[in-house]
Amino acid sequence: xxxxxxxxxxxxxxxxxxxxxxxxxxxxxxxxxxxxxxxxxxxxxxxxxxxxxxxxxxxxxxxxxxxxxxxxxxxxxxxxxxxxxxxxxxxxxxxxxxxxxxxxxxxxxxxxxxxxxxxxxxxxxxxxxxxxxxxxxxxxxxxxxxxxxxxxxxxxxxxxxxxxxxxxxxxxxxxxxxxxxxxxxxxxxxxxxxxxxxxxxxxxxxxx
Amino acid sequence: xxxxxxxxxxxxxxxxxxxxxxxxxxxxxxxxxxxxxxxxxxxxxxxxxxxxxxxxxxxxxxxxxxxxxxxxxxxxxxxxxxxxxxxxxxxxxxxxxxxxxxxxxxxxxxxxxxxxxxxxxxxxxxxxxxxxxxxxxxxxxxxxxxxxxxxxxxxxxxxxxxxxxxxxxxxxxxxxxxxxxxxxxxxxxxxxxxxxxxxxxxxxxxxx
DNA sequence: TCAGACATGTAAGTCGTTACATGATTCA
DNA sequence: TGAATCATGTAACGACTTACATGTCTGA
Numbered sequence: 521x522x523x524x525x526x527x528x529x530x531x532x533x534x535x536x537x538x539x540x541x542x543x544x545x546x547x548x549x550x551x552x553x554x555x556x557x558x559x560x561x562x563x564x565x566x567x568x569x570x571x572x573x574x575x576x577x578x579x580x581x582x583x584x585x586x587x588x589x590x591x592x593x594x595x596x597x598x599x600x601x602x603x604x605x606x607x608x609x610x611x612x613x614x615x616x617x618x619x620x621x622x623x624x625x626x627x628x629x630x631x632x633x634x635x636x637x638x639x640x641x642x643x644x645x646x647x648x649x650x651x652x653x654x655x656x657x658x659x660x661x662x663x664x665x666x667x668x669x670x671x672x673x674x675x676x677x678x679x680x681x682x683x684x685x686x687x688x689x690x691x692x693x694x695x696x697x698x699x700x701x702x703x704x705x706x707x708x709x710x711x712x713x714x715x716x717x718x719x720x721x722x723x724x725x726x727x728x
Numbered sequence: 729x730x731x732x733x734x735x736x737x738x739x740x741x742x743x744x745x746x747x748x749x750x751x752x753x754x755x756x757x758x759x760x761x762x763x764x765x766x767x768x769x770x771x772x773x774x775x776x777x778x779x780x781x782x783x784x785x786x787x788x789x790x791x792x793x794x795x796x797x798x799x800x801x802x803x804x805x806x807x808x809x810x811x812x813x814x815x816x817x818x819x820x821x822x823x824x825x826x827x828x829x830x831x832x833x834x835x836x837x838x839x840x841x842x843x844x845x846x847x848x849x850x851x852x853x854x855x856x857x858x859x860x861x862x863x864x865x866x867x868x869x870x871x872x873x874x875x876x877x878x879x880x881x882x883x884x885x886x887x888x889x890x891x892x893x894x895x896x897x898x899x900x901x902x903x904x905x906x907x908x909x910x911x912x913x914x915x916x917x918x919x920x921x922x923x924x925x926x927x928x929x930x931x932x933x934x935x936x
Numbered sequence: 937t938c939a940g941a942c943a944t945g946t947a948a949g950t951c952g953t954t955a956c957a958t959g960a961t962t963c964a
Numbered sequence: 965t966g967a968a969t970c971a972t973g974t975a976a977c978g979a980c981t982t983a984c985a986t987g988t989c990t991g992a
Contacts, residue, residue: 557830562947590942607835616764619734626742629898692927704912715907751970949981949982949983951978953979957973957975959970
């Protein structure tokens with residue numbers, strides 16, 4: 521029952537790129553995947569421990585030249601096999617629980633002012649996000665055009681020089697996942713405008 | 729810690745419309761809110777019990793003329809006050825965990841075929857949803873134009889005749905929440921096409 | 937010197953799903 | 965008569981967050 525263990529596979533997937541510490545993984549998720557994924561320390565560290573127990577990763581303490589100690593996890597062959605299997609399984613559709621939509625729905629027997637207020641709250645929320653995304657999008661679009669690897673993404677995509685199809689493909693996929701976020705946010709903003717207009721129109725009609 | 733209790737407020741909100749049984753609430757969520765909300769029995773019934781304990785709702789067994797017994801919950805004045813308070817609080821932005829996006833991101837060091845397969849899976853998933861939404865959208869758009877209350881939504885919006893601004897506003901808000909679902913799905917489909925085109929273009933370039 | 941980032945973890949609790957369990961009623 | 969739907973719930977589990985706890989290193 522409920523055997524999804526998505527944190528496990530997310531970690532395995534990131535470790536399939538390169539060995540990382542728990543802290544690295546948390547940072548990576550925050551800077552590169554935050555518009556479609558999240559992990560908390562409370563999930564991350566226990567899961568890393570379980571990965572080692574199950575023989576899917578190994579743990580090693582790295583004291584590189586005076587730097588602070590880091591516990592680095594490396595995926596094993598068995599870990600790669602399990603990750604491969606998971607990648608081939610159908611992804612389960614995200615179950616959505618959008619509190620703002622719920623509240624908006626529940627205003628239908630309350631006042632139109634309240635509906636409008638919620639829409640404006642939603643708009644502010646989404647506009648802020650859009651600004652973030654647009655900044656990153658511009659950087660990535662430029663990198664793709666000019667075939668350079670911008671400093672901002674080196675931590676995420678690795679420090680290999682951007683030459684050959686492989687590295688450029690990584691950059692493209694990274695860009696596309698961000699585009700998903702941009703298009704989603706833009707659709708929500710479009711919806712807000714459409715809804716505000718519809719409420720205004722209804723109000724005018726009701727008053728005639 | 730983690731004192732959101734969204735199920736509690738969702739139930740309170742629905743009970744603020746009319747008295748309902750646990751089963752009614754489940755059905756209502758499934759038919760009217762499924763594109764932005766979900767509740768499971770395992771959450772619903774214990775929460776309903778808690779509502780009664782806290783004096784936010786009352787429980788009554790209804791044996792209406794030979795029909796099967798139903799346990800009907802009615803919101804109290806205290807319940808309405810708590811619901812009002814919650815409605816005025818800022819909604820917390822939904823934390824998103826989109827497994828398909830994660831997988832797509834993780835294909836960036838694997839094969840383009842795998843990226844394409846995931847996009848096609850996503851497209852199929854979203855197209856199916858869009859068909860559902862479009863059917864309901866057509867019914868609701870027609871009802872709004874003609875100012876009638878279609879049979880399909882009577883269970884949700886109550887059986888009051890559609891006259892006056894109040895009932896028509898309910899229908900409008902219901903329609904708008906569905907539009908949110910439609911626009912979101914359309915944006916995802918747009919993204920799929922854009923991404924497939926980008927991958928095709930990259931493949932051609934890489935081969936030249 | 938002190939803020940901020942690096943770094944690793946645990947404890948406690950809540951949230952939420954799924955499977956199970958049970959039985960009545962309706963209608964084809 | 966038997967499938968579908970109505971109807972109510974519990975048990976077990978897994979998922980996930982938040983708060984707590986602790987300490988180091990870097991650079992302005």
